Amino acid sequence: MSPPIDTNALARPEFLPDPDRSREEMESLQRELAAAATFADDLDFTPAEIAIDEAADRSTGLPPARSEPTGDLDPDAPVVVGIDQAFRPERDEAISAAVAIRDGCVIEYADAVTPLSIPYVPGLLAFREGEPILAALEALSVEPDLLVCDGSGRIHFRQAGIATHVGVIRDLPSVGVAKRLLCGEPDEPVGERPEGWSTAIRADDSVERVGGDVDDADADPDAGPPVIGHAYQSRQYPNSRRVNPLYVSPGHRASAETTVELVAALCAGYKLPEPTRLADAHADRVKRRLDGDG
DNA sequence: GCGACAG
DNA sequence: ATCTTGTCGC
Numbered sequence: 001m002s003p004p005i006d007t008n009a010l011a012r013p014e015f016l017p018d019p020d021r022s023r024e025e026m027e028s029l030q031r032e033l034a035a036a037a038t039f040a041d042d043l044d045f046t047p048a049e050i051a052i053d054e055a056a057d058r059s060t061g062l063p064p065a066r067s068e069p070t071g072d073l074d075p076d077a078p079v080v081v082g083i084d085q086a087f088r089p090e091r092d093e094a095i096s097a098a099v100a101i102r103d104g105c106v107i108e109y110a111d112a113v114t115p116l117s118i119p120y121v122p123g124l125l126a127f128r129e130g131e132p133i134l135a136a137l138e139a140l141s142v143e144p145d146l147l148v149c150d151g152s153g154r155i156h157f158r159q160a161g162i163a164t165h166v167g168v169i170r171d172l173p174s175v176g177v178a179k180r181l182l183c184g185e186p187d188e189p190v191g192e193r194p195e196g197w198s199t200a201i202r203a204d205d206s207v208e209r210v211g212g213d214v215d216d217a218d219a220d221p222d223a224g225p226p227v228i229g230h231a232y233q234s235r236q237y238p239n240s241r242r243v244n245p246l247y248v249s250p251g252h253r254a255s256a257e258t259t260v261e262l263v264a265a266l267c268a269g270y271k272l273p274e275p276t277r278l279a280d281a282h283a284d285r286v287k288r289r290l291d292g293d294g
Numbered sequence: 295g296c297g298a299c300a301g
Numbered sequence: 302a303t304c305t306t307g308t309c310g311c
Binding site for chain 1: 298299300301
């Protein structure tokens with residue numbers, strides 16, 4: 001009999017986010033991480049293969065009842081894992097939730113509760129939330145094919161946002177989905193835009209250049225600063241208040257262009273992609289249960 | 295010194 | 302992120 005394979009083994013443990021580091025050490029680790037990251041496609045599936053067309057119920061994670069009783073789910077479809085967190089400020093704890101989705105349906109929920117060691121500092125988010133996220137991923141029994149993180153990836157001062165950090169540590173394709181822009185400059189102004197619209201986010205003076213940039217088509221100086229992500233209008237209302245776009249960026253093993261397509265395929269009528277929505281809901285449930293217990 | 299900044 | 306109620310509009 002063959003020994004069980006630990007699919008949760010860390011590929012790059014040297015990048016583990018250790019909060020006992022100085023700001024300078026954290027920043028230099030991020031530079032190494034960005035150099036180790038791949039901002040080009042290295043996936044064995046297409047956006048179409050992970051597409052989700054019906055939004056699940058937030059509390060049950062189940063598809064709508066009106067959904068056709070289709071045949072069996074495809075057991076070979078890629079597994080997309082959404083990750084999100086909730087907090088208990090009074091106890092200084094983070095609740096991390098990971099939701100695994102295959103063929104549009106939730107196949108597993110996992111979560112972890114971790115003490116928070118450092119405060120939130122823009123640009124150093126992974127050192128606050130990285131450990132909790134990795135703990136939730138380890139609690140998962142399925143092996144992810146794609147990670148969808150709540151926050152930036154390449155859209156980051158050192159091109160090593162939380163999606164990149166987690167993606168590189170696990171050596172898994174990952175994308176970052178942020179609700180607000182950390183840095184960089186949109187090609188076109190982000191005004192009232194129709195659903196499906198997107199524009200490139202390019203590095204500005206606050207973004208350090210990394211070795212990976214030379215692999216970009218944008219390495220050509222005439223082409224302007226490298227594209228580090230996109231603003232993507234995942235949802236818009238016809239006659240109502242404007243919805244802000246999402247800011248999506250490569251974490252690891254995905255190009256900026258493919259990242260938009262992956263996120264677009266994972267959106268099913270809400271502003272946030274389904275994996276993120278459901279992870280958010282799960283984190284909320286765990287938090288409420290914990291608050292109820294005391 | 296001022297500005298600016300994911301969750 | 303979290304603390305929090307109602308409220309404006311489709």
